Amino acid sequence: MEKSFAHLHVHTEFSMLDGAARVKDLVRAVAGDGQPAVAITDHGVMYGVVDFTKAAADAGVKPIIGIEAYVTPGSRFERPPRRQDTRYHMNLLATSETGYQNLMALASRAYLEGFYYKPRMDAELLAEYSEGLVATSGCLGGHVPQLLAPDASSEEGNRDQIRDFDAALEAASMYQDIFGKENYFIEIQNHGIPAQAAIMDDMLSISKRIGAPLLATNDSHYTYADEADAHDVLLCIQTGANKSDADRFKFDSQEFYIKSAREMRALFPEDEFL
Template identity: 75%
Template sequence: MADSFAHLHVHTEFSMLDGAARVADLVKAVAADGQPAVAITDHGVLYGVVDFVKAATREGVNPIIGIEAYLTPGSRFDRLPRREDKRYHMTILAENEVGYKNLMQLASKAYLDGYYYKPRIDAELLAEHAEGLIGTSGCLGGHVPQLLGVDERTDDDQRGQERDFDGAVAAAAMYKDIFGAGNYFIELQDHGIPAQRKIMDDLLNIAKTVDIPLLAANDSHYTHAHEADAHDALLCIQTGSIKSDEDRFKFHSQEFYIKSASQMRNLFPQDRYPGACDNTLLIAERARVEIDFDQTLLPPFTVPDGHNEDSYLRQLVLEGAAKRYGALDREHAERIDYELEVISNMGFSSYFLIVWDLIAYAATQGIRTGPGRGSAAGSIVAYCLSITDLDPIKYGLIFERFLNPGRREMPDIDMDFDERYRSEMIRYTAEKYGSDHVAQIITFSTIKGKQAIRDAARVLDYSYSTGDQLAKAMPPAILGKDATIDQCLTKPDSNASANDRDHYNAAAGLRDLMKTLDGATEIIETARGLEGLRRQDSIHAAAVVISPEPLTNIVPIQRKGEGAEVVTQYEMHGVEELGLLKMDFLG
């Protein structure tokens, strides 16, 4: 293992329109090279953490959770004119559970307090949440490198500044004090870019002067070397440019991939860069964060004196049963007792009370609700609470399809509210459980095959009609599932699914065009590199999360400006896997 390496500065597809490393491919590449660990450090966000941790764990690789934060030299509350608004990059890694919680605080407050074009932190916030964190000086866009006078466009038109070596030393010393000795590293990168090599000796001198250890990194933005062109096309989509434009934002090297351990050690030999590669393994050993995916985090429901959640739920159900049925016969009474026992044993009484309370509030406010949908209609408890309006006994509906004692899964009752008052229901939920306990849930759009083809044609400067002709040759969706470009071009074998065969057969026109249409092959190959990557974030149409404690203790959140919605940085499946209560407020 002494000759191995760990990549600790890595951008995935969750650095949207900038990172092209698919999480699954990334961890497989690391595992194939025998590297013991890898980090995720996306731009200003923790979007991909749940997917990354699960994928890395499956491959036997230690997942290191991190971020490339945007750091303002002033206050995160400042809103300076755009050309005066400086921000630096800083790589920050969680060493332990305390560090992970602090990382979530930084990622959240960067949005809640510091969002101004980008989510920004400052030195004050960093010092407040530095425990359990490891920091580095970062890439050319970092505070220390920028003070060394690099003239390199780094991000969103942020450019270098005049050289101030003493200032760079002071900045490095400040961050060493913030993180603590042994927790701050001078990051070294070499992609063959002149600006990096120009400041290399300065960085080594600063490390020696301030007694800061070195750390080699490759600032990876894609997994494999051959993906450099697809990544370049992705940058063109981000900036609305074409690849032939010499003045556009681009990476001046094709070396930003997950290099092998031997490549990194050859790039940063021990005699010239003492400890730079070994320290990646040291951090890989230190950084151990365990995320609990086997818990249920239901918020408590306040019940009247003399009751607990189970007894209060039983009282409400029996009162509702009297209204629904009058005097209960044996069949109805036994069904109610059985369901309540299952609900209590599984710890879900508070869930039913929460849903009941929301439906009851809507009724008192004259807000129309739906009769219930899906498997929840199989619950007599839901029927007696007026959560649903279908009698499961009358219609022979099965409770176990909704809640099965053999499956440890959170119930999922979809609630339909009059669309005009959906925001009112979310407001009520936030008031009842605390505004810092409630948020809407993020979702991401991906670059689908047809859009990838059109995007590729544009960035390669082919005519609109060329891209449109190729995109329209993609086959129609089957049962709502679009064909991928690979399904269209790769002949299915005898074990392929019926959908794969149907998609391939329906794409004969696309394959013909690739033989006859000028530029078609180049466009399609570029599109294959773009297809499936995350394009942008948005808010899920229905999902709301309610937490038993402040959300930022469990998931990072974001808000893009004053008055905007508070949204989790983890997708719906991640929120559910963490054990949080996800509810669908449908319109």
């Protein structure tokens, strides 16, 4: 019997103009593949929680509530000039009722206290509400990946950075201290994007250096592979661009869908990553 897999980095229609996955389609897809659970991690919001938990219950799938947070390395109260505003992505997942309550508090205070183009959290806020949460290093827009490949994410304005492995290791250690040794994961992804391949060895090294477990995800933004073009249209609407614009923001591959457990195991074979 093949081992199960659960997608823990998933954007739905509630990641406005960025996620194209309808909640009901999402849970049907994972249930149809025999996946026992699935998370939602929408950008900065928890709007989809009620619809998601109901749909997951109907499909017999365990719902995992999460958020892809925007984290500032400074204070959430700071409002720097736009081009100096640095923020990173971080996935947070609730593992208990306390964690769920803390996730709601974080999302609310990020808007009330940290909103500056995006609802931002900082290390102080994360430490205050860390109980019952699992955190990951995130996608290419995460704090650790950005210190390893600062030009990899064109979505966020993280400018004037250079590759700094020691700083990346220090950042990972800081988050591990906040959430606990067993609750901070080094997230690895493979969408066929060169920047992901370029930092993979560094990410694996950091995982070993600090004793952090690995988490393989697909950062899905749509449910089915044939929805990549529709998702691209959403990005055009979000950024006010035309599909024909040569230098517009777009994803660098068409692999950001809910892959089967078999596809994910093929991308991350145990003999290479464990």
